[in-house]
Amino acid sequence: MERGAIPLDELAGGFDLQATVESGQSYLWRRGDGQMYETMSAHGGDHWYETVVPELDPVGNDRAVVRVRQHDGVLEWESSTDAVPILTHLLRLDDDLDAVLGATTDDPLLADAYDTYRGMRLVRDPPFACLISFICSAQMRVSRIHGMQVSLAEEYGDRVSFDGETYHAFPTPDQLAARTEGELRDLSLGYRAPYVQRTAEMVADGEAHPSEAQELAYEDAREYLTQFVGVGDKVADCVLLFSLGFLEAVPLDTWIRTAIADHYPDCDRGNYTETSRAIREQFGGEYAGYAQTYVFYFLRAGGE
Known part of the structure; x- marks a missing residue:
């Protein structure tokens, strides 16, 4: 060790x-x-x-x-x-x-969020595991999403020994592609089970891989990811932001739509693409995803 x-x-x-x-x-x-x-x-x-x-x-x-x-x-x-x-x-x-947050918009909501959670950074999760995690995220509390990933690892991932303990790796595409829809439903994935199985199959068969989106321009990368089963624009933006390094991505989840309605109503353009462009500009462009993540956490935890 x-x-x-x-x-x-x-x-x-x-x-x-x-x-x-x-x-x-x-x-x-x-x-x-x-x-x-x-x-x-x-x-x-x-x-x-x-x-x-x-x-x-x-x-x-x-x-x-x-x-x-x-x-x-x-x-x-x-x-x-x-x-x-x-x-x-x-x-x-x-x-x-400091430079990242300083490059985003100076407004009261962001200032409160930055002050409350100073030091929070974005993550760079492994692409396949991130993709599966956010396919499982639809209409789910964060604790339930986390529980699903733990169950997938414990049930289908490799066991890894370290310092006298056993840990469970997240399943590979091959390991998940080999599961049936019924087996995944038994892990409480519900209607997400066939999405997870089919997406894993696409990656295992070489049909597509989420990391390939890194070579594309941002909106093209988002479109590329929507070919995976169960992936819409919001899930694609989550993968781009929390795995693939597109720091301008702003997933339009419930909390960000609430922020738009309450603080930035002019950014609501009636569809995902145009609203996404408007809120990215509102948040300062290049690092808008950092602003999004602070606002998401701040509002979800009860900030106003």
Whole structure:
């Protein structure tokens, strides 16, 4: 086992691990005490989080188990390998958060959200797992979405041993494609079960892969992702933002539509494409997705 620590004062703009991994961006981490998503407003804690990380092309790692917590001014980690490049990639520790937030629009709602959850960063989840997670997200609470991903990993993913414990990797496309709709329904996926099975089949057969969207311009990338079964514009935007690095993407979920109605009514253009363009411009363009994520979490946790 390898251990290490990343000083938080070396991260431009700071960092809040709990807000980052419990804000509804990622469903691939587990909290060591089993209380993931038990509170609506999670930030500032020192809990251990763990995940099994697949091979990541930008990092060049083998599959690894990573445990991490924020404690006494450092990001403390334990892993089966050097976790610094992995954590830097997954948690966007290389972002200059002050510069990013400073490049978005200066308005009262964003200022309140930034002040409340200072240090929250976007994530870079593995593309296939992110895609499946958000296919499962339709009309679901974040705790239920997380529970579905845990069940998929425990039921169909590889078991990985580390430090005397057994962890479960998220299933590969082949592993999920081999499941029946009935088996997936038994894991409480409901009507999402055939979407997950067919999307996994598309990736396993080489018909399409979510990472291929990275080579396209933003709106073309969103259109590319909608070919996967169960993926509309909003889910596609989530994958673009929380996995593929399109920081301008603004998923138009319930909370962002509420923000538009209450704070930015001129951005409502009556359809997804035009409303998306308008709210991206309102939020400052290049880093609009950062603004979206802060607003989403702030409003969901009871901010106004």
